Amino acid sequence: MFAFIQRPATAATLNRLPARVAFPKRKMSSELPKSPIPIFTTVSAYREWRTRAFEEKKSVGFVATMGALHEGHLGLVRRSLAENDLTVVSIFVNPAQFAPTEDLATYPRTLPHDLKALEATTHEADATVTSSRMTAALFLPSVHEMYPSGITQEVSAQKGTFVEVKGYGHQMEGTSRPTFFRGVATVVTKLFNIIQPTRTYFGQKDIQQALLLRRMVRDLILSHPTPDTFYIIPTTRDPISSLALSSRNAYLSDTERELAAPQLAAALRAAKHSWASGGANKASCIQVATELVSTKAQELATAHGIQMKLDYVEMNDPETFDVVPDDVTREVYLREQVGGVEGERPVILSGAMWVGKTRLIDNIVLGDAKHLGIVETS
Ligand SMILES: Nc1ncnc2c1ncn2[C@@H]1O[C@H](COP(=O)(O)OP(=O)(O)OP(=O)(O)O)[C@@H](O)[C@H]1O
Numbered sequence: 001m002f003a004f005i006q007r008p009a010t011a012a013t014l015n016r017l018p019a020r021v022a023f024p025k026r027k028m029s030s031e032l033p034k035s036p037i038p039i040f041t042t043v044s045a046y047r048e049w050r051t052r053a054f055e056e057k058k059s060v061g062f063v064a065t066m067g068a069l070h071e072g073h074l075g076l077v078r079r080s081l082a083e084n085d086l087t088v089v090s091i092f093v094n095p096a097q098f099a100p101t102e103d104l105a106t107y108p109r110t111l112p113h114d115l116k117a118l119e120a121t122t123h124e125a126d127a128t129v130t131s132s133r134m135t136a137a138l139f140l141p142s143v144h145e146m147y148p149s150g151i152t153q154e155v156s157a158q159k160g161t162f163v164e165v166k167g168y169g170h171q172m173e174g175t176s177r178p179t180f181f182r183g184v185a186t187v188v189t190k191l192f193n194i195i196q197p198t199r200t201y202f203g204q205k206d207i208q209q210a211l212l213l214r215r216m217v218r219d220l221i222l223s224h225p226t227p228d229t230f231y232i233i234p235t236t237r238d239p240i241s242s243l244a245l246s247s248r249n250a251y252l253s254d255t256e257r258e259l260a261a262p263q264l265a266a267a268l269r270a271a272k273h274s275w276a277s278g279g280a281n282k283a284s285c286i287q288v289a290t291e292l293v294s295t296k297a298q299e300l301a302t303a304h305g306i307q308m309k310l311d312y313v314e315m316n317d318p319e320t321f322d323v324v325p326d327d328v329t330r331e332v333y334l335r336e337q338v339g340g341v342e343g344e345r346p347v348i349l350s351g352a353m354w355v356g357k358t359r360l361i362d363n364i365v366l367g368d369a370k371h372l373g374i375v376e377t378s
């Protein structure tokens with residue numbers, strides 16, 4: 001499914017590209033750090049660049065982020081660099097997806113670090129090409145330009161145009177963050193309209209977001225990207241603790257990060273093990289995960305004064321996001337598999353956990369993740 005890798009024309013064209021398509025009349029504010037990566041702070045400057053890329057028939061890969069870049073983001077960027085002539089990364093901390101009680105004000109903003117990380121992330125295109133590709137453009141829009149009608153985090157007071165993917169944003173993460181997916185769908189529609197990506201890359205770490213946005217691309221009949229050029233990339237984890245990398249991990253103290261945060265992934269693995277063993281129904285698999293976190297929480301509170309609390313662990317159907325009923329076992333779930341499909345019917349096992357004031361999320365797909373278009377890079 002992901003075998004199509006666009007070959008760069010020649011090393012020479014690649015080396016020339018950023019310079020040829022990058023320097024129209026872009027407004028570059030003097031506070032921006034110096035970088036070889038062109039930074040577009042306005043839609044019109046970006047569009048001029050994109051028009052040139054269209055004319056030159058260059059494919060454009062796109063990675064949408066809120067910044068504070070880490071290896072999880074960079075994995076998406078590497079994939080885009082490998083598969084496209086040009087790669088655009090956006091950094092925009094989107095007010096519309098934060099509830100008024102959430103961490104918009106304190107969300108980590110680390111532009112100098114982000115630029116250095118993008119500069120360092122180059123891809124050796126292939127053995128026959130001697131040059132390497134670097135991110136061709138960073139899109140760094142203002143809140144004012146992204147929300148011309150204005151934006152407040154209070155949904156009841158909002159005015160203007162918003163995008164909702166009805167029926168898919170109230171379950172899972174939507175239960176705890178009821179206005180989150182409306183904010184995400186709105187901003188990503190705007191970003192797709194602006195960036196016009198040939199391909200786009202989202203992370204499995206935010207699995208409901210990725211599946212919901214791919215559905216939105218299909219429902220809105222977008223051409224850039226299409227559902228087929230919307231890629232979901234497996235979660236990058238800390239190689240030792242298996243903690244899913246996340247910008248919000250920066251809020252954690254060293255002991256919280258080492259001892260508490262990895263317990264969410266451990267709880268999901270424990271539930272996965274129960275599910276795989278056969279006889280256990282969904283409720284008892286979830287209970288295994290819940291008990292693991294509460295036992296560990298007591299231990300960490302006593303020994304280290306760390307506050308850790310599960311928000312939820314749940315299993316959901318990846319098509320509908322419906323909760324798997326409590327009494328369903330793996331055998332029963334698989335019996336309902338629609339005929340003719342290869343591999344095991346997937347189910348999303350996901351959770352969220354508070355460590356102090358930091359809310360972390362994680363998920364594992366049980367069964368065949370290929371059905372969801374999630375494939376490890378070969
Ligand atoms: N560990 C990861 N592995 C793969 N993709 C990731 C990972 N972390 C984030 N991403 C993806 O990067 C994109 C941008 O995410 P974002 O900027 O919100 O970072 P984040 O680490 O998810 O931040 P937060 O801590 O706010 O959840 C999303 O598609 C997201 O799924």
Ligand SMILES: CC(C)(CO)[C@@H](O)C(=O)[O-]
Pocket residue numbers: 064065066092094097184187188206209
């Ligand atoms: C997709 C996104 C960039 C929209 O603001 C954000 O939700 C994120 O970083 O996952």
Ligand code: BAL
Pocket residue numbers: 066097206
């Ligand atoms: N990674 C999703 C962005 C958010 O939690 O706001």
